Amino acid sequence: MAAPMKATVTVTLKNGVLDPQGRAIESALKGLGFEGVGDVRAGKIVELELADGTSRETVEAMARQLLANTVIENFRIEMP
Amino acid sequence: MKAAVIVFPGSNCDRDLADAITKVTGTAPQMVWHAEPTLPEGLDFIGIPGGFSYGDYLRSGAMAARSPVMQAVVQAAGEGRTVLGICNGFQVLTETGLLPGALMRNAGLNFVCREVRLEVVNSQSIFTSRYAAGETVTIPVAHHDGNYFADEDTLNRLEGEGRVAFRYAEPVNGSARAIAGILNDTGNVLGMMPHPERLIEDAQGGTDGRRMFEAVQAALG
Numbered sequence: 001m002a003a004p005m006k007a008t009v010t011v012t013l014k015n016g017v018l019d020p021q022g023r024a025i026e027s028a029l030k031g032l033g034f035e036g037v038g039d040v041r042a043g044k045i046v047e048l049e050l051a052d053g054t055s056r057e058t059v060e061a062m063a064r065q066l067l068a069n070t071v072i073e074n075f076r077i078e079m080p
Numbered sequence: 081m082k083a084a085v086i087v088f089p090g091s092n093c094d095r096d097l098a099d100a101i102t103k104v105t106g107t108a109p110q111m112v113w114h115a116e117p118t119l120p121e122g123l124d125f126i127g128i129p130g131g132f133s134y135g136d137y138l139r140s141g142a143m144a145a146r147s148p149v150m151q152a153v154v155q156a157a158g159e160g161r162t163v164l165g166i167c168n169g170f171q172v173l174t175e176t177g178l179l180p181g182a183l184m185r186n187a188g189l190n191f192v193c194r195e196v197r198l199e200v201v202n203s204q205s206i207f208t209s210r211y212a213a214g215e216t217v218t219i220p221v222a223h224h225d226g227n228y229f230a231d232e233d234t235l236n237r238l239e240g241e242g243r244v245a246f247r248y249a250e251p252v253n254g255s256a257r258a259i260a261g262i263l264n265d266t267g268n269v270l271g272m273m274p275h276p277e278r279l280i281e282d283a284q285g286g287t288d289g290r291r292m293f294e295a296v297q298a299a300l301g
């Protein structure tokens with residue numbers, strides 16, 4: 001039996017939205033001695049197992065209605 | 081005044097809110113579980129309490145905003161019923177789209193739990209008529225995601241239309257324009273991060289929150 005179809009939705013903060021977590025990660029990396037770290041942005045990844053034939057439009061609707069808050073976040077979909 | 085308090089899995093201020101309503105109005109609200117697809121008949125007032133609905137999974141308020149009962153709350157708000165969202169309740173209201181903007185992680189990353197001074201900006205609303213514009217009141221906050229964000233146009237519109245109800249009078253969480261609470265465009269929905277239900281009698285250390293419930297009762301009877 002074939003593996004189920006998968007989609008990956010990556011959610012990131014929009015440009016211009018301050019990211020306090022990214023800021024904290026950035027300063028922690030610098031604290032560990034890593035040099036040359038510029039702006040750091042944190043986001044999330046949602047992996048979905050889907051019935052074969054699920055359309056990209058359906059996944060987009062999922063992202064828009066729940067997975068991302070489009071007031072503050074962008075999303076990117078990867079699927080076969 | 082016929083009131084209801086919505087209860088989500090993870091709400092933890094629902095009984096405080098119910099107590100405040102009961103003590104000020106003399107009538108206990110109905111507690112409505114998140115899975116209910118409908119609200120009790122003839123409600124005047126709906127309270128959405130603080131807490132960590134659905135464990136704050138995905139984003140604070142995101143799952144609660146898609147729960148069956150919230151579809152009924154959105155409809156009731158559209159019919160002009162009075163809705164107050166406190167703390168997580170404010171987050172839920174922005175996630176439903178009843179209020180604009182979003183509440184993000186506090187700029188300092190810390191959970192902030194203390195009394196803060198607030199400036200009353202709009203004293204003309206159903207919720208704030210017992211306060212004076214420009215008055216400073218002290219009301220506790222307890223949140224991790226209270227950093228209000230909206231784009232510049234939205235912020236300008238909120239201010240221009242008198243929809244900022246409260247502002248922080250001291251640094252708290254990095255909120256845009258120090259916004260602590262906002263009204264919808266018809267004035268019947270208020271979302272705020274501070275907890276007025278925690279200051280309704282002297283035993284709680286003050287009564288600055290009580291006047292909000294008195295104002296709502298005076299408006300709704």
